[in-house]
Each structure stands twice: as structure tokens, then as C-alpha cells.
Amino acid sequence: MTKTLVTGVIGSDTHIVGNRILSMALEKAGFKVVALGALTPAEDFIKAAIETNADAILVSSLYGQGELDCKGFRDLCVEAGLGEILLYVGGNLVVGKQPWPEVERRFLAMGFDRAFPPGTRTDEVIVSLTRDFAERERGLTRAEG
């Protein structure tokens, strides 16, 4: 069964190129991609995921405000009945030079299943998605590592 993914750049962020490359790679890998593009409010990811019965939401943020924009994202999903939908976030998530493990921890604590640092290859995302979907089918929330 083809998995449906919602992608987009959250908040007042206009950086669309990386997100577009990711969306194209995901499509090529056989996923059905609902690309919301730049300047997408958090609520719109949720609305699109409901209507399309999406299996995962991939949030991009490149302008350093990601932490603010993504606050409460998992809560919104739970509120909308999407509950445990697979949530990824990636990009330049914070301003300044902060150690990645700390940034990752903060986003995982917010309810994202995975966070990806700048410079992540699209292949890496596809591998993670494939593994996480397989684990979910076995009843686990996400693959280890």
C-alpha cells in the first residue's frame, strides 16, 4: 500500500528549494507526496493530513524559528485525531551554533519521531521512513537508531 506523506515549510519561511528536492526524491522513491510548499501554518499540515489520510508529516524549517513554529505540533495532531502519525522535522531548526544532540532532544521531546540536521541526504530520510513504516506495521512506534 502506497504511503502518503505531507511535506511543507512551516511558518513564515520562504525557503522552498530543499523541501522541493526532498518532495521530488520521496515521490521518486514511490511515496504519494502532498506538497504544501513554503509559508505553511502548522494547522494546514494537520488539515491536509486528515483529508488525505496521510501516514507521515515531514516538516521543514530553515530560517531558525523552527522551535517556535513547531511548538505543540504533536498536540495539534492528537487534538485532530491523527494521534500517533509519524512526524519528522528537519532543516536549520535553531539559530546559532547549538550542539545537534541537544537540538534533536528538544524536538523529540516535542513529539517528533525524528529530527534531521542540516545537510541530511534525501536517501537517509527515505531509509528512515521505510524502516519506521515497517516497524509500525509490527506494532512499534519507530525503528531504533
Next chain:
Amino acid sequence: MSAHALLIDFGSTYTKLRAVDLAARRVVGSGQGPSTVTTDVRIGMTLALADLERRLGGLPPFRHRLASSSAAGGLRMVTVGLVKELTAEAARRAALGAGAKLVGAYAYRLTRDDVAAIERAAPDILLLSGGTDGGNSEVIVANAAALADSALACPIIVAGNRNATDEVTDRLSRRGKTATVVENVMPEFGTLNIEPARAAIRQVFMDRIVHAKGIDQAHDMFDRVLMPTPAAVLEGARLIAAGTPAQPGLGTVLVIDVGGATTDVHSIGKGGPSRPDIVLYGLPEPYAKRTVEGDLGMRHNAGAIVEAAGADAIARDSGIPDNELDAALAPLLADVERLPRDACEHALDRALARAAIRLAVGRHAGTIETVYTATGPVSMQRGKDLSEVDVVIGTGGPVVHARDPASILSAALADPSEPASLRPRRPRMVIDSEYLLFAVGLLAEVEPDAALALGLDHMRDCATEAADGHFSAA
């Protein structure tokens, strides 16, 4: 003798006739009778025909006798979708574009109370949508099950996730409901596909509703009832805007129809962003779009207009002192058929019409806002940009019979105090002085060139000078 067409509007108050000479492409006569749909539609039609015959000194043979109807409450519809701003909104637009009067619009899962409210509303047609193709099917199936168990007897048009349609129709037909399946109103996320649903609504209207409302008792007096009257007005506007292969139309058109109970606004045009750097946001807009403001009507909802516009604005615009406004309104609220009798009532009617138009066009038109991003300001547009609309057409008694229609229509124009609202800036303003738009829309079905010529000839220009008052354009 040249060929003629008879165009009929079975309205809620009157049965109106327009006789058109197809070769000369002009109206040769009009007739009017009462609306008698609730008793016997033939009575009103016979009286209207007698009226027309008297004016013409005899009736010509008619090549076409086509009718629209808004009688017996109009085409009353309920729409159901999933997400309020997505499939639920797409379903609403399909129903409004088909000329329906919405008596309920629902999103997400129908509750017991929702189903009870739908039963009480007893719509003529229910439009059931939800989910993109391959998307969510759970909610539309649950809603179909709830409707299947209800006492609802009307036809149901299913325009949702195609993967769910088998289960949806099974559930409905197992409980004796009539279901028609058409393409999804939103097959892909963010794609609006309302024409198939619109066509299905019209087909059900012609096949069943015309009979259910008793209009076909007069079947020997006309050929066909083609559509609800608001749909005929929309089709008339579409023809006047787009033209035919033989003759160009007027470009982008905005029609404002101010009535006793509602104000309808129709826009024909793409309404896309005026510059490439503007980001379009939200659901795509239909080329031919109709909105209905159920709270803005000159009589049934005169109080609601005052509430929405603010009593002080109505008082200022009419010149009626604040403390006398309630007394001035009272006779209108007591008698919904009342025509203005003195200078004060004319002034009040003018202010009410201007407020209704200003609010209705404001809700129909798109908006533009500036969002400040890390890379600089970005303009975001929601809805249709109507700033370059070529022609604004006013129709409906309060505009057409006003002493100064231009000053009333100018309330539709862009207002410097609301720079975000994308309203028309410098349109030509005309009025449909002979109430012909519905006739143009009906005739467009069979003789589009004659219909277009008729429409273009009979739209009367009103002065385009910006009017007085604070609502007028820059």
C-alpha cells in the same frame, strides 16, 4: 414572422416572463403573474401569459420555452464534508454554484444532533463529500451510515473519496436512499473539481425536484425547467463575461443581486494574483463563483444589515439621526413587501443597500496581506483578486429601482480604508434594468449568440463617477 423564445422565472413571489425575438435579439415583451407554486403553478403561469399577450397584442409561436425556478423555497441543500476549509468548503461551493440555497453545511463526523437538524431542515438534495481520492474514507463512510439510518428521504449526491464510494453507496442504498455518485469535489489535495457535482445537482433538480415542487403540473406550458434561478443568473453572467466563439464577452464580471432576504454575489474570472511574486494561499477559486449572504437582505434581514454594518454607519449614510433609526426601520421589519414611501424611507433603503453590497462584496472578494519573513516581506493573497474586474452588474429591485443606482453600486468598489480587500477599482458599472440575466442564462443553453447579444444590449450604464459618502472609491 421571426422565431421567438419565452423565458420563464417561477419565482417565490412572481411568475415572470420575457419574450425574446431571436432574430432581432431583443426583448419584445414581458409578463408577470403571481407565484402560485404552493397551490397550482398553472394559475400564475396563465395570468402571466395573459399579461404578456395583452402587452404584445397576441402571442407569437415560441421556438423555445425555457424556465428557471426559485419557488417553494428554491433548491434547498445540505452539504457535508470532512475538513471545514477543504472538502466541506469545496462541497459548499459546488452547491452554491449550482444555484442552491444552503440550509446546512457540515464538516467532520455528523453527530446525532447534526442528523436531527438535517432531518428537520428536510433539504431537496444532500451533497456528501469527504477525503481526497485515496485519502480519508473513515469519516465519509461513518457519515453515510448516519444518513442511511436517518429519516432523510431526499436524493444524495456522493462526491467524495472514490475509494470509499462503493461502501458509501452500499450503506445508503441498503436503507433505501437514492445515491448518485460523481467525481470527488477534491480529488487531489488542493485541487477543486466542482463541475461534476454541479452538473449532478442540476440533473437531479431537473429530474426530480421540479416534479417534487409541483412545477411540472404546467408541463404543457413550457418545454423544460433547466435550473434554479440563481444558477441561471450565474450562467447569464458567465456568458456575458466569456462571450461566444463568434463574439467576445466583457471580460471579468461581478454581479451583485440585492434581494429581500439575501444578497448574492457572482464573480466570473480567474482572480489570480496580479504579480508573480504574490503567494496564493488556500483553496483554489472557481472561475464562476457564487456566494450568498443569508444575513444581508433588504427586508427579512434589514435588522441584520444594521447589526453587521453598525447603526452609526447606517445613520450617517442615510442622514437619519441615530435615535430615529429604530423607528425608521420598524415599518420595513413589519412589512417585508413594503416599498419606500417618502424621502426618509428612500434614504434608509439606499443606506441599507449600500451596506449590504459593501459587506457582501467584501466577503466575496479575496484579501492580500503582507507577511514579514526572514528574507523580507511577502504578499499573500487569499481568495479572488477582483481589483481588475471590468464590469459590475447590479440586479435586484433595491439597485435597479433606486433613484441613483451608481451611488449604490459604488459601495462594491475598493475602499482606501480597507486596503487588504481586493475589490474592483475602476469597473464599468451597469444595471440589469429589465431583470434579464436569468433569461440570458437560460437562452445561453440553446442560442448562445442571441443570448449574448441580448445581454450586452440590455445592460444599462449608470454614471461611473465615484459617488458621495465615505463608502465610495478613491
